Amino acid sequence: MLQTPETKYRPYPAPVMADRRWPSQTLTQAPVWLSTDLRDGNQALFEPMNAERKLRLFELLVGVGFKEIEVGFPAASASDHAFVRRLIDEQRLPADVTPMVMTQAREDLLVRTVESLRGARRAIVHLYNATAPLWRRVVFGMGVDEVLAFVDRHVRLLRTLTDAAPETEWVLQYSPETFCMTEPEVSLAACTAALEAWDAGPGRPVILNLPTTVEVATPNVFADQIEWMHRRLPRRQHVVLSIHPHNDRGTGVACAELALLAGAQRVEGTLFGNGERSGNVDLVTLALNLYALGVAPGLDFSDIGHVAREVEACTGLPLHPRHPYAGDLVFTAFSGSHQDAIRKGMAAQEPGGLWQVPYLPVDPQDLGRTYDGLIRVNSQSGKGGIAWLMERHHGLAMPRRMQVEFSSVVQAHADAAEAEVDADTLWQLFDAAYLAPTAAGGALAWHGHALAAVPGGVEISLDVTGADGSARRLVGRGAGPVDAAAQAVRSASGIALEIVHFEERSIGGGSDAQAWALVEAAAPGVAGTRFGAGRHADIATAGVLAVLSAAARLGAAG
Numbered sequence: 001m002l003q004t005p006e007t008k009y010r011p012y013p014a015p016v017m018a019d020r021r022w023p024s025q026t027l028t029q030a031p032v033w034l035s036t037d038l039r040d041g042n043q044a045l046f047e048p049m050n051a052e053r054k055l056r057l058f059e060l061l062v063g064v065g066f067k068e069i070e071v072g073f074p075a076a077s078a079s080d081h082a083f084v085r086r087l088i089d090e091q092r093l094p095a096d097v098t099p100m101v102m103t104q105a106r107e108d109l110l111v112r113t114v115e116s117l118r119g120a121r122r123a124i125v126h127l128y129n130a131t132a133p134l135w136r137r138v139v140f141g142m143g144v145d146e147v148l149a150f151v152d153r154h155v156r157l158l159r160t161l162t163d164a165a166p167e168t169e170w171v172l173q174y175s176p177e178t179f180c181m182t183e184p185e186v187s188l189a190a191c192t193a194a195l196e197a198w199d200a201g202p203g204r205p206v207i208l209n210l211p212t213t214v215e216v217a218t219p220n221v222f223a224d225q226i227e228w229m230h231r232r233l234p235r236r237q238h239v240v241l242s243i244h245p246h247n248d249r250g251t252g253v254a255c256a257e258l259a260l261l262a263g264a265q266r267v268e269g270t271l272f273g274n275g276e277r278s279g280n281v282d283l284v285t286l287a288l289n290l291y292a293l294g295v296a297p298g299l300d301f302s303d304i305g306h307v308a309r310e311v312e313a314c315t316g317l318p319l320h321p322r323h324p325y326a327g328d329l330v331f332t333a334f335s336g337s338h339q340d341a342i343r344k345g346m347a348a349q350e351p352g353g354l355w356q357v358p359y360l361p362v363d364p365q366d367l368g369r370t371y372d373g374l375i376r377v378n379s380q381s382g383k384g385g386i387a388w389l390m391e392r393h394h395g396l397a398m399p400r401r402m403q404v405e406f407s408s409v410v411q412a413h414a415d416a417a418e419a420e421v422d423a424d425t426l427w428q429l430f431d432a433a434y435l436a437p438t439a440a441g442g443a444l445a446w447h448g449h450a451l452a453a454v455p456g457g458v459e460i461s462l463d464v465t466g467a468d469g470s471a472r473r474l475v476g477r478g479a480g481p482v483d484a485a486a487q488a489v490r491s492a493s494g495i496a497l498e499i500v501h502f503e504e505r506s507i508g509g510g511s512d513a514q515a516w517a518l519v520e521a522a523a524p525g526v527a528g529t530r531f532g533a534g535r536h537a538d539i540a541t542a543g544v545l546a547v548l549s550a551a552a553r554l555g556a557a558g
């Protein structure tokens with residue numbers, strides 16, 4: 001790269017706008033959307049879509065709710081021509097959907113374009129020519145006056161051709177291609193030429209479509225360009241002011257949003273931003289950005305996963321896992337503090353209330369996504385995320401201090417494995433830490449117990465086996481089974497444990513019901529406390545198991 005990039009690159013001229021109004025506007029309604037997936041998107045693929053894939057994508061676009069769809073460039077190829085004819089001849093155009101076709105400003109192409117639309121109820125013909133100085137000089141060899149005369153001549157020809165086919169309701173769309181790099185006065189003059197040649201007026205609206213053919217400036221400059229045009233265009237009430245952002249600087253969405261503040265009424269783009277070079281503006285992101293502001297976008301992405309998979313299948317281009325709203329990872333938190341906040345937010349979220357979950361701009365369920373992938377655990381994760389997975393996948397809600405204890409077990413594993421810890425692995429870690437000590441082969445394997453009522457409580461006879469295979473009977477008394485088990489352990493195993501906290505809860509119902517007991521215990525010579533866990537169909541047995549589990553863990557630590 002150059003040390004002095006100013007010797008090679010310069011900003012493009014921008015309109016002088018001392019009194020711009022767009023910064024104090026807000027987005028309150030959706031624009032008219034036009035999908036150019038089948039034209040701009042299709043012209044940017046390694047292999048353009050065949051008829052079946054184009055039709056599949058067309059049907060998806062209709063299903064999502066597009067009312068204007070650019071269906072191709074029929075004068076360019078036999079396949080595009082056949083596709084347009086198929087839509088019309090097979091009556092595949094819903095009554096409220098208008099097809100648009102593109103053409104260069106060339107007589108032969110205009111004739112073929114209008115012919116391709118024979119029999120359509122309504123159609124938009126999209127005529128374009130580049131207007132920027134570089135294109136005038138290098139591509140067309142034309143001065144400004146010649147460009148204006150060129151626009152006038154071709155729009156008049158289009159008007160003549162379409163007037164001869166009155167069974168169709170014709171709409172002109174004119175695009176001064178390279179608008180963002182064109183001097184504002186030249187863009188205005190070209191658009192005015194088109195409006196006059198078409199005779200825009202009542203019943204003869206014109207769509208003026210202003211593109212960032214190549215995005216070359218910051219979005220505020222584009223907004224200034226749009227507002228400048230919006231405030232100066234003649235016959236403004238008969239103009240639908242449209243924009244067509246590309247994404248060369250990665251700011252296509254920002255350009256579109258600021259342009260809407262500046263007076264644009266319609267946006268052209270593609271699903272997920274397919275298109276030339278860095279793509280067209282992504283209409284999914286734009287629509288869902290509006291949705292997240294509480295504005296109904298007029299496009300339906302209730303099953304965004306289906307839309308994404310269909311677009312991938314049709315275009316052959318994979319969606320990035322971090323693509324806004326649709327990527328596989330965009331509703332997933334790996335990092336501890338995010339997980340903690342999401343878990344608390346989900347617990348506090350009022351059903352039917354305003355969405356207020358930290359780190360999640362929209363409710364994934366609105367887009368047909370589940371809460372399952374919200375939290376995934378790796379070495380960056382904390383107790384909150386682990387607790388969420390244990391609760392959701394294994395039905396175990398741990399008290400806070402137990403979450404802290406178990407998260408150090410998980411952290412050690414994640415660090416060593418250098419991999420994600422899924423819900424099954426979490427269960428294995430939990431089992432090894434808390435349940436295995438009281439199972440066969442464990443440090444204090446439980447074989448059974450008997451409880452007998454005694455004055456003031458119960459007496460327990462508790463049969464256990466040590467890891468060395470030694471069978472023992474521990475006897476103790478207490479107010480209840482947990483107290484009695486703790487006393488039995490104290491008197492016979494040499495582990496002087498004290499119960500600090502005990503809780504129990506049942507999971508499920510009927511004959512499948514299981515009880516969880518969680519015990520926090522301390523012992524002399526062991527810093528801090530240790531938790532024990534027991535799970536059993538009988539709640540008293542779960543408590544006894546939890547005491548043994550805590551005792552084994554204290555014994556191992558002592």
Ligand SMILES: CC(=O)SCCNC(=O)CCNC(=O)[C@H](O)C(C)(C)COP(=O)(O)OP(=O)(O)OC[C@H]1O[C@@H](n2cnc3c(N)ncnc32)[C@H](O)[C@@H]1OP(=O)(O)O
Nearest residue numbers: 040043073075076077104105106128129130139140177213
């Ligand atoms: C910003 C955009 O997305 S614009 C891209 C639009 N989409 C496409 O181009 C895809 C479909 N296009 C095609 O298949 C072909 O370009 C065709 C069939 C339309 C024309 O093909 P060809 O006649 O071989 O011309 P080619 O593609 O090389 O285009 C270049 C010629 O068109 C002229 N041209 C370019 N744009 C325009 C325009 N908007 N209006 C009139 N002429 C134009 C060029 O000046 C050049 O003319 P020259 O041959 O006299 O130097």
Ligand SMILES: CC(C)C(=O)C(=O)O
Nearest residue numbers: 128175177211213244
């Ligand atoms: C609007 C047309 C000409 C276009 O695709 C562009 O300029 O990017």
Ligand SMILES: [Mg+2]
Nearest residue numbers: 040211213244
């Ligand atoms: Mg384009």
